[in-house]
Amino acid sequence: MDAPVLVLNANFEPLNVCNTRRAVCLIFSGKADLVMNGRGYIQTVTKSIPIPSVIRLEQMVHRPRMQVRLTRREVFRRDNYTCQYCGRHATNLTVDHVVPKHLGGPHTWTNVVTACPSCNHRKGARPLKETQLTLLQIPREPPANAHYLFGRQLAENDEWEQFIRGW
Numbered sequence: 001m002d003a004p005v006l007v008l009n010a011n012f013e014p015l016n017v018c019n020t021r022r023a024v025c026l027i028f029s030g031k032a033d034l035v036m037n038g039r040g041y042i043q044t045v046t047k048s049i050p051i052p053s054v055i056r057l058e059q060m061v062h063r064p065r066m067q068v069r070l071t072r073r074e075v076f077r078r079d080n081y082t083c084q085y086c087g088r089h090a091t092n093l094t095v096d097h098v099v100p101k102h103l104g105g106p107h108t109w110t111n112v113v114t115a116c117p118s119c120n121h122r123k124g125a126r127p128l129k130e131t132q133l134t135l136l137q138i139p140r141e142p143p144a145n146a147h148y149l150f151g152r153q154l155a156e157n158d159e160w161e162q163f164i165r166g167w
């Protein structure tokens with residue numbers, strides 16, 4: 001019942017991901033339609049209910065443009081789990097502020113990068129120009145398109161692809 005279900009807006013735009021329990025509630029209360037199942041059935045005393053994989057809301061939901069939340073996990077993901085100074089894949093990655101916080105560097109997408117512990121240590125609390133390090137690429141805010149936003153879950157739910165493509 002905790003399996004992720006893709007929720008589409010009334011116009012089929014991907015909105016978010018909820019769990020199966022919530023998706024079934026939305027269908028039963030008439031707020032959403034089943035768009036895709038294929039994960040088997042929930043057996044109740046009187047009937048069997050298809051387990052949804054994708055649902056669509058009956059009513060259009062208006063909401064502001066989606067943005068990718070700035071979290072450690074999303075910074076690593078944007079940078080492809082690669083140190084942005086030496087290009088190494090490391091398991092114990094850190095987040096580095098290009099302009100250090102104590103020098104007024106903001107905690108924004110354009111000032112945070114993934115760094116391995118040794119580069120982070122080499123850089124220390126100095127601004128970039130005082131170090132030997134260079135950035136592999138200029139840090140940017142990741143695109144808030146559906147493919148990026150739902151990309152992490154897409155690997156395990158590839159049937160969502162057709163609903164996410166193009167948004």
Ligand SMILES: [Zn+2]
Binds near residue numbers: 084086087117118120
């Ligand atoms: Zn490094």
